[in-house]
Amino acid sequence: MSAEATRPRGTRAARTRAPRVGFVSLGCPKALVDSERILTKLRSEGYQVSPSYESADLVVVNTCGFIDAAVDESLDAIGEALEHNGRVIVTGCLGARPERILERHPQVLKVTGPQRYEEVVSAVHAHLPPAHDPFVDLVPPQGVRLTPRHYAYLKISEGCNNRCSFCVIPSMRGRLASRPIGEVLREAERLAAAGVKELLVISQDTSAYGADLRYAGGEWRGGEWQTRFIDLARALGSLGVWVRLHYVYPYPHVDQVIPLMAERRVLPYLDIPFQHGSPAVLKRMRRPAHAENTLARIAHWRAQCPDLTLRSTFIVGFPGETEAEFEELLAWLEEAQLDRVGCFKYSPVEGAAANALARHVPPAVQEERYARFMERAAAISARRLRRRVGRTLRVLVDAVADGAASARSEADAPEIDGMVRIADAGRVRVGEFADVEIVGSSAYDLVAECLSSRDSSRATS
Numbered sequence: 001m002s003a004e005a006t007r008p009r010g011t012r013a014a015r016t017r018a019p020r021v022g023f024v025s026l027g028c029p030k031a032l033v034d035s036e037r038i039l040t041k042l043r044s045e046g047y048q049v050s051p052s053y054e055s056a057d058l059v060v061v062n063t064c065g066f067i068d069a070a071v072d073e074s075l076d077a078i079g080e081a082l083e084h085n086g087r088v089i090v091t092g093c094l095g096a097r098p099e100r101i102l103e104r105h106p107q108v109l110k111v112t113g114p115q116r117y118e119e120v121v122s123a124v125h126a127h128l129p130p131a132h133d134p135f136v137d138l139v140p141p142q143g144v145r146l147t148p149r150h151y152a153y154l155k156i157s158e159g160c161n162n163r164c165s166f167c168v169i170p171s172m173r174g175r176l177a178s179r180p181i182g183e184v185l186r187e188a189e190r191l192a193a194a195g196v197k198e199l200l201v202i203s204q205d206t207s208a209y210g211a212d213l214r215y216a217g218g219e220w221r222g223g224e225w226q227t228r229f230i231d232l233a234r235a236l237g238s239l240g241v242w243v244r245l246h247y248v249y250p251y252p253h254v255d256q257v258i259p260l261m262a263e264r265r266v267l268p269y270l271d272i273p274f275q276h277g278s279p280a281v282l283k284r285m286r287r288p289a290h291a292e293n294t295l296a297r298i299a300h301w302r303a304q305c306p307d308l309t310l311r312s313t314f315i316v317g318f319p320g321e322t323e324a325e326f327e328e329l330l331a332w333l334e335e336a337q338l339d340r341v342g343c344f345k346y347s348p349v350e351g352a353a354a355n356a357l358a359r360h361v362p363p364a365v366q367e368e369r370y371a372r373f374m375e376r377a378a379a380i381s382a383r384r385l386r387r388r389v390g391r392t393l394r395v396l397v398d399a400v401a402d403g404a405a406s407a408r409s410e411a412d413a414p415e416i417d418g419m420v421r422i423a424d425a426g427r428v429r430v431g432e433f434a435d436v437e438i439v440g441s442s443a444y445d446l447v448a449e450c451l452s453s454r455d456s457s458r459a460t461s
């Protein structure tokens with residue numbers, strides 16, 4: 001979900017009957033879910049969501065503070081909202097550092113930190129009291145969502161117990177706080193009943209789900225489930241929708257989910273932020289599971305589930321990264337043969353422990369390593385996609401325009417992965433599954449011809 005999709009446009013005008021709130025949502029899917037929760041609460045109280053600055057009575061900006069570029073984008077977004085509307089409440093990760101915001105934008109009405117839903121809503125009440133109208137107070141049972149109708153993010157926990165040296169999220173979002181399993185499953189059930197066909201499980205550390213609750217039991221559909229990664233995967237796998245797991249770390253207990261993937265109970269897709277292939281760099285990064293032999297684990301998973309898609313992100317030019325360690329990363333990547341790969345050049349974040357590490361890598365070297373890494377990753381991606389040509393795949397259609405469609409297979413998460421382009425989209429419809437034959441491939445995308453389309457609640461053949 002991009003910020004643009006939720007950013008109001010234009011200038012402010014007179015207030016309409018129901019109070020209207022504009023919303024700018026920046027950052028990762030976890031921030032997006034925070035935005036959805038705030039909007040759900042406001043809608044349930046009779047507020048309307050304004051598509052433009054012009055018609056909004058005030059604007060809430062949900063910021064990101066992950067890296068310096070995100071901080072700049074957030075500060076610019078606040079400035080834009082102030083310029084076009086003038087009444088702005090700020091929340092989200094950057095809100096954990098209010099001095100950064102107030103220094104540049106002292107006129108904002110209120111600054112709150114991440115996950116401070118109540119504070120945001122109270123600030124809206126203070127500056128724009130709710131209207132009491134029983135008809136506009138109605139809100140759909142699945143809540144207000146910013147994603148298309150056919151997919152939804154399912155946030156299972158907040159915070160993180162890890163202490164990666166390049167990251168300040170734990171200091172912003174706090175320690176791991178899992179949602180009880182019954183609550184998560186009931187939300188998933190409501191989403192599926194409302195027509196959602198793909199659930200994307202998100203958190204900071206999905207494999208750690210429930211550790212803070214000591215894997216407490218919960219009731220759902222008459223059965224007992226534990227607040228635990230594998231129980232969550234099993235239960236979601238019974239809903240008959242696509243279930244995609246993000247932000248999983250390669251701990252040994254993750255092996256348990258692979259048979260569910262082989263049976264297509266959950267999608268054979270794992271998003272694992274490996275970040276590097278050199279054990280020495282991973283240790284300096286203080287990454288969870290850095291001592292695991294991940295290459296052996298990947299080989300083991302693929303032996304059980306050959307269609308498994310692996311997505312990951314990496315950081316190049318981390319402080320102290322030598323040419324030999326970078327070469328180790330390239331060799332690791334070549335052996336791992338990951339399907340989907342994103343890469344960042346390391347940049348210091350205010351307050352992160354890695355800032356104090358010795359031997360920061362010069363920008364020109366970072367740039368050169370980034371280019372080499374992406375060239376290697378693109379070649380692997382192209383090779384792996386070519387192997388899909390000639391196969392029949394089930395895809396979920398995201399958009400149709402001018403007779404063509406963009407869709408995603410089980411190997412493609414929305415927004416971050418490639419897509420399947422269908423040239424003859426006459427028979428397919430947005431939000432429906434279609435069966436296609438793959439007829440071509442590029443570095444990141446597939447080209448397909450349509451075999452059939454169906455509006456099916458079943459996600460598998």
Ligand code: SF4
Pocket residue numbers: 160161162163164167168169170204205288
């Ligand atoms: S796992 Fe590491 S990078 Fe991810 S949120 Fe936790 S500390 Fe940050």
